[in-house]
Amino acid sequence: xxxLAHQFFNLDIMRQAWPIILQGFGxxxxxxxxxxxxxxxxxxxxxTASLSKSRALRWTVKGFNDVFRALPPLVVLILLYSGLxxxxxxxxxxxxxxxxxxxxxxxxxxxIYRAGIESVGRxxxxxxxxxxxxxxxxxxxxxxPQAVRNxxxxxxxxxxxxxxxxxIASVVSFTELLYAADMARSVTFNTSPIVLxxxxxxxxxxxxxxxxxxxxxxxxx
Numbered sequence: 001x002x003x004l005a006h007q008f009f010n011l012d013i014m015r016q017a018w019p020i021i022l023q024g025f026g027x028x029x030x031x032x033x034x035x036x037x038x039x040x041x042x043x044x045x046x047x048t049a050s051l052s053k054s055r056a057l058r059w060t061v062k063g064f065n066d067v068f069r070a071l072p073p074l075v076v077l078i079l080l081y082s083g084l085x086x087x088x089x090x091x092x093x094x095x096x097x098x099x100x101x102x103x104x105x106x107x108x109x110x111x112i113y114r115a116g117i118e119s120v121g122r123x124x125x126x127x128x129x130x131x132x133x134x135x136x137x138x139x140x141x142x143x144x145p146q147a148v149r150n151x152x153x154x155x156x157x158x159x160x161x162x163x164x165x166x167x168i169a170s171v172v173s174f175t176e177l178l179y180a181a182d183m184a185r186s187v188t189f190n191t192s193p194i195v196l197x198x199x200x201x202x203x204x205x206x207x208x209x210x211x212x213x214x215x216x217x218x219x220x221x
Contacts, residue, residue, distance in 0.1 A: 043109020
């Protein structure tokens with residue numbers, strides 16, 4: 001038991017690793033501040049296109065969603081970071097991660113938005129148009145707010161998954177939280193830095209998970 005505590009919960013090693021882990025945590029926050037808004041904006045664009053009157057555009061969006069919902073984001077990231085240089089395009093680790101998450105998140109957020117938009121009754125469109133609002137204004141000021149409210153639990157749930165998935169940035173040597181913790185582990189030959197990183201994820205995401213549960217109950221009510 002003592003050996004287990006020394007290997008996984010060594011407070012001295014956690015204190016030594018704290019500066020580098022704190023730096024990695026800052027990079028994780030920066031990454032989240034980039035990829036979450038990009039995903040939300042891209043998802044809204046995808047959802048809007050999926051409701052277009054153009055059959056070609058709808059099928060294009062459907063193919064995009066199917067491909068990037070099926071491909072693991074790690075595969076997309078490696079293709080962008082390691083594959084594009086063969087085509088003469090070299091991305092920085094940060095740019096590659098942002099682009100991979102944009103493609104992946106847009107497909108998931110897009111489906112969530114689409115479900116929310118379709119949950120708003122047709123009567124809402126007709127009532128808004130009857131007041132003289134144009135179609136774009138009806139969508140922006142009447143339909144979209146109701147759609148987002150209807151799918152808030154799903155948006156929050158997907159955002160939690162996005163935050164957790166930022167750890168895959170470590171495979172392209174982006175110094176986010178997991179990469180920093182693994183560097184500390186390789187120096188100290190101890191797993192405690194990884195445990196410390198896991199605790200940071202837990203402290204940040206557990207309140208969001210509880211909030212998500214409350215939102216789900218409120219929407220259901």
